[in-house]
Amino acid sequence: MRLPARHPDTATASHSAWEPAKLRLRLMGLVAALSQAGAVFAATIAITVQEPGGHPLAGTVITLHPLAGQSQPAPAVHAVMDQLSRAFEPDVLVIPVGSTVAFPNSDSVSHQIYSFSPTKRFQLPLYRGTPYPPVRFDQAGVVTLGCNIHDDMVAFLLVTDAPFYGRTDATGSWSAEVPRGRYRVSIWHPRLRDEAAGFERELTIDDTDRATLTLRLAKSLQPARIEGRPHSWDSY
Amino acid sequence: MGQLLKHPARSSCAARCLLALCAALATAAQAADWELDVDARLLTSEGGKSFLEAGLGTVRYGEDQSGLRLGRARATISQQLGEVWTLHIDASAWGDEDKSPVGVTEAYLQYRPYPFSGYRLRVKAGAFYAPISLENRASGWESPYTLSSSAINTWLGEELRTIGLEAQLDWLGTRTGHAFDLGLTGAVYGWNEPAGVVLATDGFTLHDRQTPLFGRVGRGGYEPLEPFRQIDGRAGYYGGLEARYLDRVVFRALHYDNRADPSAYDAVSQVMAWRTKFDSAGLRFESGNGWTAVVQWLNGDTYIAPGDLQLEWPFNARFALLSKRIGRHMLSARYDKFLVATGKGNPEGDGAQSGHAWTAAYLFQLNPQWRFTLEWLRVVSSSFNRGEILGTAGVATQTQLQLAVRCALGSSIQ
Numbered sequence: 001m002r003l004p005a006r007h008p009d010t011a012t013a014s015h016s017a018w019e020p021a022k023l024r025l026r027l028m029g030l031v032a033a034l035s036q037a038g039a040v041f042a043a044t045i046a047i048t049v050q051e052p053g054g055h056p057l058a059g060t061v062i063t064l065h066p067l068a069g070q071s072q073p074a075p076a077v078h079a080v081m082d083q084l085s086r087a088f089e090p091d092v093l094v095i096p097v098g099s100t101v102a103f104p105n106s107d108s109v110s111h112q113i114y115s116f117s118p119t120k121r122f123q124l125p126l127y128r129g130t131p132y133p134p135v136r137f138d139q140a141g142v143v144t145l146g147c148n149i150h151d152d153m154v155a156f157l158l159v160t161d162a163p164f165y166g167r168t169d170a171t172g173s174w175s176a177e178v179p180r181g182r183y184r185v186s187i188w189h190p191r192l193r194d195e196a197a198g199f200e201r202e203l204t205i206d207d208t209d210r211a212t213l214t215l216r217l218a219k220s221l222q223p224a225r226i227e228g229r230p231h232s233w234d235s236y
Numbered sequence: 237m238g239q240l241l242k243h244p245a246r247s248s249c250a251a252r253c254l255l256a257l258c259a260a261l262a263t264a265a266q267a268a269d270w271e272l273d274v275d276a277r278l279l280t281s282e283g284g285k286s287f288l289e290a291g292l293g294t295v296r297y298g299e300d301q302s303g304l305r306l307g308r309a310r311a312t313i314s315q316q317l318g319e320v321w322t323l324h325i326d327a328s329a330w331g332d333e334d335k336s337p338v339g340v341t342e343a344y345l346q347y348r349p350y351p352f353s354g355y356r357l358r359v360k361a362g363a364f365y366a367p368i369s370l371e372n373r374a375s376g377w378e379s380p381y382t383l384s385s386s387a388i389n390t391w392l393g394e395e396l397r398t399i400g401l402e403a404q405l406d407w408l409g410t411r412t413g414h415a416f417d418l419g420l421t422g423a424v425y426g427w428n429e430p431a432g433v434v435l436a437t438d439g440f441t442l443h444d445r446q447t448p449l450f451g452r453v454g455r456g457g458y459e460p461l462e463p464f465r466q467i468d469g470r471a472g473y474y475g476g477l478e479a480r481y482l483d484r485v486v487f488r489a490l491h492y493d494n495r496a497d498p499s500a501y502d503a504v505s506q507v508m509a510w511r512t513k514f515d516s517a518g519l520r521f522e523s524g525n526g527w528t529a530v531v532q533w534l535n536g537d538t539y540i541a542p543g544d545l546q547l548e549w550p551f552n553a554r555f556a557l558l559s560k561r562i563g564r565h566m567l568s569a570r571y572d573k574f575l576v577a578t579g580k581g582n583p584e585g586d587g588a589q590s591g592h593a594w595t596a597a598y599l600f601q602l603n604p605q606w607r608f609t610l611e612w613l614r615v616v617s618s619s620f621n622r623g624e625i626l627g628t629a630g631v632a633t634q635t636q637l638q639l640a641v642r643c644a645l646g647s648s649i650q
Contacts, residue, residue, distance in 0.1 A: 086648070109269055109648050110316065114350045116411075123350050125319050144411045148320075148350055152483065154411065193415075222415055226483055226524055228561070231648070232375045236365065 043205045046175040049168050049187055050216040056172025057217070060189045061094045063162035067182040067202065073097050073161040078134065080104065081145070081155060083111050086231050088145060088155030092190060097161045100134035112148040119143045119159060142188070152234050156190050180205045185213060191221040269314045271375060271646030275307035277383075279638040283615075284628070287438050288332050288445075292456035292622050294591070294615040295636040296384065296443030306331030307383070307444070307640055310376050322346045324364075326376055330445050339448020341377065342397075356406040363399045363449050366474055367421055368392060368490050370520040370530050371557060377446060381528070381568040382597040383611040383640055386555040387440035388516070388534045388574075394446070394453050395434050395463040396492075400425030400471070410482060419478040421490070427466045429496040432510035432538030434461065436549040439589025439619055440574035457625035467509040468500035484524075489517040498541040512538040514551075526561035537579065548579030549587055566599040578620075586624065591617025604649045609640040 049060040065071055076098035082089040083105045095101065105111045105128050113124040119141030124132050126149075137143065140161040147153040166174045187199045205211045279302060285291025286298035297305060312326040326342040344362025365377055369389045374380040377393065385393060402423035409416045437455045447453045452460035476490030496509035514536020521529045537550040553574035560567050572593040578585045593615040600608045614635045623630040 107648075108650065112319075112350075116351050116353055126316055146351065146408075146411060148348055149316075149322075151356075223482060223484060223524055226522055228526075228563075229522075230374075230380070233373050233380055235375045236367070236369065236373050236377060 041180055042177045043180050043208060044175055044210040045178050045183070045203070045205060046173060046210065046212045047168075047185060048171070048173045048212070048214045050172055050214065052217055052220050054216070056168070056170070057189065057221070058168055058170045058172060059092060060168040060172070060174075060187050061092065061158050061160075062166055062168065062174050063094075063160045063186045063188075064164035064176070064178060065162050065184045065186070066179075067184055069181075071161075071163055073140075074163050074165060076100070078102070081157070082106055083113075083147075083153075086150050086153060088153060091155045092158070092167070093155070094158040094160060094165055094167060095137060096165070097138055097140050097159055098136070099159070100136045101157065102130065102134040103132065104130040110149065111153070113145060114148055115143050115145055117141070117143045120157075123148075150231070150234075152231070158188055162186075178205070185215075187215060189221070191224065192217070193219045193222055268316075269647045271310070271312045271644060271649065273308065273310045273376065273642060273644045275309070275640055275642040277305045277307040277638050277640050279303070279305060279636060281634075281636045283634040283636050284632060285626075287441055287454040287456060288460075290454060290457055290459075292438060292619055292626055292628075294439070294441045294593070294617050294632075294634050295613055296441075296445055297636060297638075307638075307642075308376075312376060317345075320348050320350070322348060328376070328446070328448065330448075332445070334448060334451045336448070336451070339451045341446045341448055343449065351408060351411070354408050354412045356408055358404045358406075360398075360402045360404075361400075363397050364402070365392065366396065366398050366402075366423065366490065366492065367404070367476055367478065367488060368492075368516050368518070368532075370486060370488060370518040370532060378444070381530075381557060381559045381566070381599075382570060382595050383609055383638055384442045384444050384595060384613050384636075386532065386553075386557070386570060386595075387442055387572045387593065388532050388553045388555060390442050390444075391435060391440060391534075391553075393444075394441070395431040396428060397447075397449065397464060398423050398425045398474075399427040399449070399464060406478075410480075415482055417478075417480040419480075421476040421478070422473070423475075424471045424473050425494075426471050427464045428472060428494050429467045429500070429509040430461060430463045430465055430507050431494055432512035432549070433508070434463065435551055435576055436510075436538055436587040437621065439576045439587070439617065439621075440551075440553055440572075440591070442572065442593050442595070442613060442615055456621055461507065462505070465502070465505065465507055467502045467507065468497040470495050470497060472496070484522050486520045487518070489515070491515050492536070498539050498546075501542060508540055508542060510538050510540055512536065528557075528559040528561070530557040530559075531555070546581040547586075548581060550577045550579050551575065552577075564601045566597075566601075568595075568597045568599070570595040574617075585620045588620040589617060591615060591619075593617075605644055607640075607642040607644070609638075609642070611638045611640070612636075613638075 049057045074096040079095050079101045081103050110126050112126045119139050120143050137159045140159050143157040145155045164176050168174045182204045185201045281297040281299050281302050283295040284293035286293045310328040315323045327340045329338045342364045344360045344364045347359040371379045404421045406419040450464050454460050472494035474492040479487045493513045496511045498511040500509035516534045518532035533554045535552045539548045555572040557570040576589040578588045595613045597611040616633045618631045622628050
């Protein structure tokens with residue numbers, strides 16, 4: 001995942017509500033939570049996602065929505081979805097609503113980027129380099145990206161209104177510091193089958209400093225995209 | 237070029253077209269994708285006399301052509317014209333005697349509007365291949381697995397080209413949360429009415445030479461023939477469907493009918509219209525660890541009715557290919573089986589052919605520019621015409637061993 005230097009790891013890291021820059025955004029939710037639940041303290045939530053056989057699933061997007069009180073989305077970021085060697089880089093990007101994404105083309109060939117997803121429909125006509133300003137995403141949901149010239153190019157943007165989000169690492173794990181309370185934990189991965197079935201759990205963090213949750217998928221993932229196959233093999 | 241010089245009017249027209257094309261390309265050269273390939277062969281052949289020299293060899297090179305040969309020299313350009321139009325031209329030299337030393341195998345304008353609500357439309361106008369082969373998937377309609385195409389796809393490269401209009405509508409399921417994509421294709425075309433004559437004369441062959449547009453293809457015992465001609469003014473059609481499972485499995489089926497009037501005859505060129513119909517189906521499976529399996533099937537017939545005669549040749553071919561890619565190495569093996577039968581009005585068996593072939597190939601891709609391929613091909617076939625026209629043995633085993641060195645340069649080869 002490539003991000004602008006002034007926002008190191010913003011799009012991948014979990015969001016703590018207590019960083020100064022976010023304090024103002026959190027204040028209303030914090031007051032509401034205090035009034036409803038009494039004392040609110042930070043606790044660590046650690047989530048692990050596994051495939052049916054128990055193998056860790058890296059790259060899973062996790063979002064946490066508080067079930068009580070008002071919830072504000074995480075602060076917007078400026079992210080980058082590059083195009084390198086006729087592929088999007090990264091292939092999955094998770095961003096808070098209101099974020100902008102730049103789509104530079106670092107290839108020597110032209111690309112023509114589009115999305116027909118209801119979350120955000122847009123087109124970036126034929127280009128190389130970075131001729132267009134970043135695109136802003138104001139609605140939560142999945143955006144599927146494609147190139148109208150190279151049909152095998154595909155990537156996903158997950159636009160979330162959750163205050164806490166992240167992606168699992170190579171061990172299938174993700175953790176964050178969050179206020180105590182009840183949360184809806186949702187996961188998303190481009191290779192999950194039966195998206196409509198929903199992958200959500202409720203989790204309450206009350207008198208513990210560390211809550212852990214292991215989610216094991218009931219169905220195996222769709223096969224990964226074939227790697228190393230020459231692009232010229234898709235000519236006909 | 238020789239032909240052009242003999243016809244000043246045609247030469248002037250061609251020169252004007254070429255100049256206009258160059259001007260158009262120059263103005264937008266920034267966005268053009270291009271590729272240049274040269275494929276040289278060192279080979280030994282026990283293939284009889286080549287079909288290009290009026291023989292009935294089933295492989296590309298005759299036994300008198302062993303040594304160093306040009307496999308293919310190719311130039312291609314894809315030029316974006318405005319936002320949603322693309323011009324594609326593919327030209328090749330095959331190192332043999334056709335009408336022109338360089339011929340165009342495909343030239344078309346494609347309309348590519350942005351996909352909308354999960355559907356994608358593609359329209360092609362010009363000359364191009366019908367979506368049948370699951371083997372010839374690489375740039376230039378080449379097979380990435382072997383040098384020589386299967387019997388089915390060799391025939392498509394020899395005699396078939398869509399010179400007309402094709403529309404394809406895809407439902408992009410994989411972009412909308414599903415595991416499948418589906419596509420429908422339909423086309424109308426002309427200038428393909430002699431298609432079938434080579435099958436009824438030479439039978440099936442296995443090679444990689446594609447007949448250039450309005451170029452010639454050899455016929456055993458006869459003068460070469462031009463398969464891209466319009467004789468009766470009737471348009472042909474095909475309709476096909478395609479289903480894909482992720483990027484792993486592709487299924488294609490197509491019905492083709494050139495709707496030629498089997499009694500039509502062009503007295504000037506002495507070329508007849510051959511009514512050719514066929515059904516084809518194929519499946520390609522790829523695994524995540526480098527395995528590819530391809531099967532294709534083709535079944536149809538070609539028919540002529542000159543005067544009071546009615547002559548029919550049913551044909552059938554199929555193949556199975558298995559390939560394993562290990563890094564820069566690839567090993568492939570293929571088995572072909574083919575048959576040209578003789579139907580009504582042709583009890584003596586004129587043009588009948590049957591046979592099978594084994595192909596084994598090893599490919600080493602040194603880097604994006606350089607590729608080395610070693611291919612062994614053996615075809616065992618029985619041909620009525622070998623005895624009847626050439627006076628040689630009807631049953632023949634033909635073997636060809638080729639080492640190909642290919643160098644490619646291009647805007648996306650780095």
